[in-house]
Amino acid sequence: xxxxxxxxxxxxxxxxxxxxxxxxxxxxxxxxxxxxxxxxxxxxxxxxxxxxxxxxxxxxxxxxxxxxxxxxxxxxxxxxxxxxxxxxxxxxxxxxxxxxxxxxxxxxxxxxxxxxxxxxxxxxxxxxxxxxxxxxxxxxxxxxxxxxxxxxxxxxxxxxxxxxxxxxxxxxxxxxxxxxxxxxxxxxxxxxxxxxxxxxxxxxxxxxxxxxxxxxxxxxxxxxxxxxxxxxxxxxxxxxxxxxxxxxxxxxxxxxxxxxxxxxxxxxxxxxxxxxxxxxxxxxxxxxxxxxxxxxxxxxxxxxxxxxxxxxxxxxxxxxxxxxxxxxxxxxxxxxxxxxxxxxxxxxxxxxxxxxxxxxxxxxxxxxxx
Numbered sequence: 089x090x091x092x093x094x095x096x097x098x099x100x101x102x103x104x105x106x107x108x109x110x111x112x113x114x115x116x117x118x119x120x121x122x123x124x125x126x127x128x129x130x131x132x133x134x135x136x137x138x139x140x141x142x143x144x145x146x147x148x149x150x151x152x153x154x155x156x157x158x159x160x161x162x163x164x165x166x167x168x169x170x171x172x173x174x175x176x177x178x179x180x181x182x183x184x185x186x187x188x189x190x191x192x193x194x195x196x197x198x199x200x201x202x203x204x205x206x207x208x209x210x211x212x213x214x215x216x217x218x219x220x221x222x223x224x225x226x227x228x229x230x231x232x233x234x235x236x237x238x239x240x241x242x243x244x245x246x247x248x249x250x251x252x253x254x255x256x257x258x259x260x261x262x263x264x265x266x267x268x269x270x271x272x273x274x275x276x277x278x279x280x281x282x283x284x285x286x287x288x289x290x291x292x293x294x295x296x297x298x299x300x301x302x303x304x305x306x307x308x309x310x311x312x313x314x315x316x317x318x319x320x321x322x323x324x325x326x327x328x329x330x331x332x333x334x335x336x337x338x339x340x341x342x343x344x345x346x347x348x349x350x351x352x353x354x355x356x357x358x359x360x361x362x363x364x365x366x367x368x369x370x371x372x373x374x375x376x377x378x379x380x381x382x383x384x385x386x387x388x389x390x391x392x393x394x395x396x397x398x399x400x401x402x403x404x405x406x407x408x409x410x411x412x413x414x415x416x417x418x419x420x421x422x423x424x425x426x427x428x429x430x431x432x433x434x435x436x437x438x439x440x441x442x443x444x445x446x447x448x449x450x451x452x453x454x455x456x457x458x
Contacts, residue, residue, distance in 0.1 A: 092385055095233055096336065106417070111365070111379075111382045111386070112237045113206055114378075115374075115375060115378045115379070115382075117359075118300065118302070118378060119182065119302055119305060119371060119374060119375070119396065120183075120184050121216045121217055121218045121240055121302070122164070122184055122216060122217045122229060123143075123144055123159040123181065123184070123186070123214055123216055123217075124142070124143045124144050124159040124160070124164070124217070125141045125142050125143075125144060125220060126139060126140075126141040126164075126217075126300070127140045127141045127299070127300070128140050132213075136428060138251055139164045141314040141380070142158035142216065142353050143158040143159040144158070144159050144214065144215045144216065145158060145159070145215045146159050146181065146186065146214045146247050147159075147212075147213040147214050147215070148157065148186055148188075148210040148211065148212050148213065148214065148215065149210060149211040150173045150174075150177040150179070150188050150210050151176075151177060151188065152176045152177040153175075155174045155175070155177060155179070155442075156335075157172065157174060162180075162181045162338030164354055165180075165181060165183060166181055166183060167182065167183065168180040168182040168184065168187065168196040169329050173382070176191070177359070178193065179197055179210070180394070181205065181301070182204065182250065185209060186209070186212055186213075186214075187204055187207040187208060187209055187210065188208060188209075188210045189206060190205060190206045190207065190208075192233055192395075193206045193207070194293065210403050211234045214307065214342070214438040217300070217301065218301070218303045218306050218308075218309060220307050221291065221294060221301045221303045222287075222291075222303060222309070224294075225287060225290050225291055225303075226287075227292065228297070229283070229286055229290070232249060232253060233252065233282075235249070236250045236254070236257075256286075257282060258280055260278075260281055260423065261278060262441065264281060264420070264423055264427050265277065265278055265281055265427055266286075266428035267429055268424065268428045268430070269331070269427055269434065270431060270434070270435065271371070273434050274427075276324075277320070277324075277427070277430055280316070280320060280426075281423050281426065281427055284313060284317075284419075284423055284426060285419050285420070285422075285423040286419075287313075288304055288313070288366065288418060288419040288422055288423075289415060289416055289419035290338070291304045291309075292304055292305040292370060292414070292416075292418060293412075295370065295415075296408065296412065296415065297364075301437075302370075302371075303375060304366055304367070304370045304418070305367065305370040306367075306368050307363070310363040310364075310366045311363050313362070313363070313366070313422070314359035314360070314362040314363035315359065316424075317362060317426040317429060318355075318358070318359040318429075319428055319431045320426075320430060321358075321433045322433070324430060324433055324434055325433035326433070326434055326435075326436070327432065328435070328436060329432065329433045329434070329435075332351070333348070333351040333352065333355070334348055334351075336351075346353075357427055358425075361423060362425060362426070365418075365420075365422070366422055368416055369414065369418055370414075370418065373407075373411050373414055375408055376407060377404060377408065377411065380400055380403045380407060381400055381404055382400075383396055383399055383400040383403065384396045384397045384400040384401075385401065387400075398451045429442040
């Protein structure tokens with residue numbers, strides 16, 4: 089109910105944001121995905137709110153089957169006032185979520201907590217703003233890396249923009265794939281590691297632009313990326329990997345049995361850590377930047393318009409420079425950990441039958457360390 093009240097206050101004020109509650113609501117709205125590509129809004133001379141952007145396709149599965157229409161039919165409404173009739177199904181949009189009304193309903197009803205009582209969520213497969221951003225990044229990556237691949241067919245040294253990409257590709261190969269997966273097996277996984285590295289990095293950089301993308305700040309995106317790593321690890325794992333999970337060599341039988349559930353939990357915590365780390369860091373970065381921008385409003389009484397605006401501008405620019413580093417760092421960490429988990433799954437392990445062989449291995453490790 090709180091977010092709804094704040095949205096009403098912002099609308100009644102002509103889109104102006106002056107209170108902490110309105111700022112919190114605006115930041116929350118900025119972090120969410122949307123069904124249209126919205127750039128900015130303004131109020132005309134008549135006091136009407138005008139929105140600049142373009143609609144995106146809405147694809148939902150309803151009680152009347154698959155429905156397809158453009159988000160412009162909602163007329164930028166996000167308060168369930170506008171109804172869209174498609175066949176025997178009626179849809180409305182509330183807080184960026186699409187609902188289907190019950191048969192015969194002409195308006196949506198709410199309980200005391202402002203939850204719909206005569207409508208239900210639909211299975212949403214729409215091309216949202218984040219999906220649109222992913223498509224843009226995918227097309228961009230196909231173009232630039234397709235061009236780089238064509239260059240290598242005719243020449244040994246890349247030219248043009250390929251000279252920028254080549255060091256990055258070599259960096260992922262020599263600093264991430266080879267050390268973590270191994271010299272003889274890394275090539276098999278280079279396609280995935282390069283894809284996930286550049287996808288996350290470009291997505292993070294796109295989130296720093298004024299276009300309002302928050303791709304890697306969407307939990308659904310990070311979950312999918314983590315699941316890709318999880319399934320690649322499990323389907324690429326050798327027998328030694330599964331042996332160390334279900335019957336760890338070199339430990340007593342009772343300890344082996346006790347370690348099985350711990351190792352199984354570890355299978356799930358690895359991808360969970362991947363998705364949470366990326367989602368939390370990117371979301372926190374957006375929240376902090378938006379909060380620093382809001383200082384010009386919250387500190388206006390203490391420092392005046394010039395002082396609060398100057399402080400907000402300085403801190404925002406400073407943090408934005410750090411965010412450029414974080415954009416690369418998060419892509420590196422996700423790719424490196426993915427390579428590490430893959431390397432653990434495909435590594436070959438030696439299990440000496442006697443203590444002498446184990447002692448020789450220990451001595452060798454000590455010598456290499458020294």
